[in-house]
Amino acid sequence: MHDSLDALNLQLERLHTHPFYAGRLPRSVASTAEFAERVPLMSRAQFVAEMGKPGYGAFAPQVPPVRVHLTPMGSALVPILHSAADLRAIEAACGQHLDACGIGPGDVCMVTFGYHLFVAGLFYQSQMEARGVACIPHGPGETERAAQVARQCGVTVLAGNPTHALKLIEAGCPVPRVFFAGGEPFSGNEALYARVRAAMPGTLLVDSYSLSECLPVARTFPGGAGVHIFDELLYAEVIDPDTGTPLPDGERGELVLTHLKKDLQPLVRYRTGDLTVLERTASVHGRTVSLPRVVFGRVDSMVKIKGVKVYPSELRSVLLGVAGATGAYRLVVGSKAHGGDHLTLLVEGAPGDREAIAERFKRQTLIHADAIEAVEKLEGSALVQDNRKGAHQEKETT
Structure with missing residues (x-):
């Protein structure tokens, strides 16, 4: 959907004077191979250390943040900053996904993810509202009440933990037209996926993969396999965790992500620590980069x-x-x-x-x-x- 090299070069031009990246990045590269060769990998430890400095060190916000999430990383709670433009970019990308899933005004979404520190609750609520979808911010637990609320309000879209979603259906929650799963392995857990499919036989089941510091990364798109990368937001690579060498498509290794647009805390060749396989596919709603097995372990x-x-x-x-x-x-x-x-x-x-x-x-x-x-x-x-x-x-x- 998007030209990776052009997007990378635009980001390199933007970031070559950034306080964290000054002296580390070329202003442009002639190929993605040159990008991998010339741009150093970045670790989570580097990110956490910088964010622990007064004023967030070299990641001091260059424009005012409008949302601050706190996410656990080791023993620290690390602030994740979003500018207004960052949130609009996320909403636009997710909006394309909602369009692909046939979700829009007239739908009612109940969010049963948590809202306290855990980023998913507010993340789903804001993207739904931005697309004109009525949203019920219920949060996890209280199954009987949640099922009653879902019946009362005519819920058509459900977002939450798959195990909890099964309990909601048993308690009388209407079977949703679309279910957004998260919080536990889903499409990679054959037994759990089969139980959800049996409970929601006609439902579009959406798996997703995100990190607090890279939100969102990838989702199931109708007609695709695995999850497809939001490539207008991120450039994805897979490397050998031992050597840092980029791996060919189809080989398992560590996922590395580069923000293409983010104003605040832009990450370049960021080592996620997650094991996955990356493949190029035929276009699926404009998406051609897939993680067919999502992620299946940690480095x-x-x-x-x-x-x-x-x-x-x-x-x-x-x-x-x-x-x-x-x-x-x-x-x-x-x-x-x-x-x-x-x-x-x-x-x-x-x-x-x-x-x-x-x-x-x-x-x-x-x-x-x-x-x-x-x-x-x-x-x-x-x-x-x-x-x-x-x-x-x-x-x-x-």
């Missing part, structure tokens, strides 16, 4: 097994919705007698379908687990136990 203490990089937290998606599994797991890596790695996946609980786990594991990691064993209780928090000679014994997520 953490990578371990190389059978020559392949495995990120321990990505395995959470393997166990989502598996009956009998608690969700806890551990990789145990040893050496085979005649060379090579032997890999055992320990799963806490009593999972019934180990073949399904094995298939999911191979699809996710691209390697085969030599054994999948169930254990009643896993002691400790280590996700990896590496018994190979000379290896560190345990690795935990960070």
